[in-house]
Amino acid sequence: MAMLPQALLLVLLFHTGVASSSSIINNLPGFFGDLPFKLETGYVGVGDLDEVQLFYYFAESEGSPEHDPLMLWLSGGPGCSGFHAFVYGSVGSLSFDYTESSYNKPKLKLNPYSYTKVANVIFLDAPVGTGFSYAKTWKGYTNMSATSYAAQTYQFLKKWFLDHPKFLNNPLYIGAESYSGIVLPIVVKEISDGNEEGDEPPMNLKGYVLGNAGCDSKKDMSYTVPFSHLKALISDELYQSTKRNCNENYTDVDPSNELCLDDMELVNECVKDINPAHILEPKCTYSSPNHLSNKHSVNLLLPFSQLPRQWCRKDNYIFSEVWANDKAVQNALHIREGSIKEWVRCNRSLSASYIHDVSSSLVYHEYLIKKGYRVLVYSGDQDMMVPYLGTIDWIESLNLNVTFPWKPWLVNGQVAGYRVQYTYEKYHLTFTTIKGAGHVAPEYKPEECLAMVRRWFAYDPL
Numbered sequence: 001m002a003m004l005p006q007a008l009l010l011v012l013l014f015h016t017g018v019a020s021s022s023s024i025i026n027n028l029p030g031f032f033g034d035l036p037f038k039l040e041t042g043y044v045g046v047g048d049l050d051e052v053q054l055f056y057y058f059a060e061s062e063g064s065p066e067h068d069p070l071m072l073w074l075s076g077g078p079g080c081s082g083f084h085a086f087v088y089g090s091v092g093s094l095s096f097d098y099t100e101s102s103y104n105k106p107k108l109k110l111n112p113y114s115y116t117k118v119a120n121v122i123f124l125d126a127p128v129g130t131g132f133s134y135a136k137t138w139k140g141y142t143n144m145s146a147t148s149y150a151a152q153t154y155q156f157l158k159k160w161f162l163d164h165p166k167f168l169n170n171p172l173y174i175g176a177e178s179y180s181g182i183v184l185p186i187v188v189k190e191i192s193d194g195n196e197e198g199d200e201p202p203m204n205l206k207g208y209v210l211g212n213a214g215c216d217s218k219k220d221m222s223y224t225v226p227f228s229h230l231k232a233l234i235s236d237e238l239y240q241s242t243k244r245n246c247n248e249n250y251t252d253v254d255p256s257n258e259l260c261l262d263d264m265e266l267v268n269e270c271v272k273d274i275n276p277a278h279i280l281e282p283k284c285t286y287s288s289p290n291h292l293s294n295k296h297s298v299n300l301l302l303p304f305s306q307l308p309r310q311w312c313r314k315d316n317y318i319f320s321e322v323w324a325n326d327k328a329v330q331n332a333l334h335i336r337e338g339s340i341k342e343w344v345r346c347n348r349s350l351s352a353s354y355i356h357d358v359s360s361s362l363v364y365h366e367y368l369i370k371k372g373y374r375v376l377v378y379s380g381d382q383d384m385m386v387p388y389l390g391t392i393d394w395i396e397s398l399n400l401n402v403t404f405p406w407k408p409w410l411v412n413g414q415v416a417g418y419r420v421q422y423t424y425e426k427y428h429l430t431f432t433t434i435k436g437a438g439h440v441a442p443e444y445k446p447e448e449c450l451a452m453v454r455r456w457f458a459y460d461p462l
Contacts, residue, residue: 076178082123181213218400278438372426
């Protein structure tokens with residue numbers, strides 16, 4: 001057998017060594033004692049020669065890991081780390097303890113309303129450049145798009161299952177929030193087609209979950225005006241005028257249509273100081289520890305609750321960037337030394353190279369109807385980024401049959417939201433609002449959202 005050239009041998013050895021790796025995490029800085037749940041982190045190589053290394057957090061179900069569903073969760077952005085869902089979105093097992101934390105010393109606590117109470121959940125840093133995911137060459141960062149993001153996610157899952165074959169029989173669901181609602185049905189189609197074509201390993205795909213998720217960018221944006229009218233952010237007079245003068249087209253306004261332009265300017269003036277993620281919460285600029293210190297001249301070692309400041313949800317996000325950039329934390333998570341310069345919760349610089357090659361995922365939903373999957377779609381009803389009206393519109397465009405009409409569902413005897421169920425043969429889609437929630441609904445209403453997924457996974461009515 002001919003010997004391989006030394007340079008090629010080194011490449012192959014490196015490729016083999018980092019294709020996939022995982023570690024069980026027993027302790028984390030900021031959390032007192034051992035973790036009372038099983039947490040795994042790792043990398044899975046995808047793409048040519050595994051040049052893209054996708055990082056993940058995997059939390060086993062706190063119920064029955066061998067029987068409970070397995071869910072792959074995709075955060076929004078594109079470019080927001082799976083860690084956001086893990087600690088802020090109330091999907092994961094931990095959250096920051098704001099009462100006990102200072103900005104320089106974040107503390108963690110258990111999340112009593114985690115989806116991991118009822119499911120095994122993989123939180124993925126995707127696409128590449130998100131969170132701790134990285135590429136071994138600059139080529140790996142180029143030409144990233146919705147379709148390549150979906151293809152790499154499917155490749156990730158196939159390799160992850162090869163390393164975790166005991167979960168192959170668990171019901172598999174794909175979950176996504178915000179922008180990743182565009183990518184999710186493409187991933188589901190890849191899995192579904194792969195199963196039909198005999199790809200290994202076969203996956204026990206049962207359905208998917210969409211939370212405040214985009215589907216069609218034009219539809220989502222076009223419902224900002226009707227949503228603003230329903231929420232009394234614009235007057236009825238202005239709404240009727242805008243509706244008439246713009247012919248209900250609020251996204252592609254004809255530059256020569258001065259009446260519509262004037263109305264839209266008034267609409268924008270009414271909503272520009274509203275927080276689009278949750279219209280009832282303060283609108284704030286994003287802070288950093290240095291910015292906060294300069295602005296308030298405060299000691300960042302003080303407990304978070306004692307800082308003299310207006311409460312702002314975005315200030316909570318600083319904790320993740322302080323925590324995840326701590327070398328002790330990165331060592332505990334088994335992050336590869338030198339793989340990234342700085343961890344950010346949401347990598348906004350991805351937008352410079354990211355190709356938005358799919359503006360609407362509606363065609364994929366239409367395709368998946370024939371496959372008979374279960375689908376849960378939920379929307380925080382105070383979210384103006386992806387208004388629930390737009391979500392209802394694209395669902396109704398699928399021409400499904402309404403099997404259970406719009407009705408309230410309860411948690412602790414109180415209305416938690418309103419739901420409607422659609423079917424087409426074996427395909428079942430449940431849409432629900434989460435009353436009082438904003439974008440990334442579990443972040444605002446964690447107890448209600450856990451009740452929702454618990455019932456849905458169990459095939460119980462909401």
